[in-house]
Amino acid sequence: MKDFMFIFRGATEQYDFSAEEMQQHMQKWFAWVDDLKAKNIYKAGEPLLPEGKMVKGAKALVTDGPFAESKELVGGFFIIKAASLEEATEIAKGCPDLPLDGSVEVREVMKMDM
Template sequence: MEKYMFIFLGGDVSHLSPEAQQAHMEKWFAWVQKLQDQKRYVSGEALTPEGKTIAGPKKTVTDGPFAESKEVVGGYFVVLAKDMSEAQQIAMEYPDFVYDGVIEIRPVIKFDM
């Protein structure tokens, strides 16, 4: 099995009532539980929308990302899959697709040290 990172973008649920947000979170919890039961879930975290960006050779620090951006990374998982095709199948259960969420799937590189 190889490691793949799922990077979650968008999927804004802030317009939902607190009850609807909680119901949606239950879908996330169920998905994580399923991946854990299948021994595919390695790790994951949700991220707050605020932060800082450091860029360029001068290491310029700016505010951002900004919550109103559809490109905001909301969190990530690291999962185990035999190949990219299987990682894509696992990602199809992403609960935020219904709210225009996007998953970027990236293989994790193993470095021999």
């Protein structure tokens, strides 16, 4: 099995959920994580706060960002185990944010001997 990272973008930041709607949506996330854990393929994952800084270029210029109004804001990540990129991609289709126009970038984690 290989490790893959799911990078979650968009979706819930674009919607004005009521407290009840947000609770219902979060229950979908918890159920998905529980399912992945039951299959022993979930390794880690966390949501990310929208505030941050961007460090860029040879001069290490620091700016505010990413910006919360961006449709491409990274909202969090998972690390999961799968046999292949194709299998990991199929697993990503369970993301609760997809019906809200969210997206999941699926990337294999490169193993490095250090």
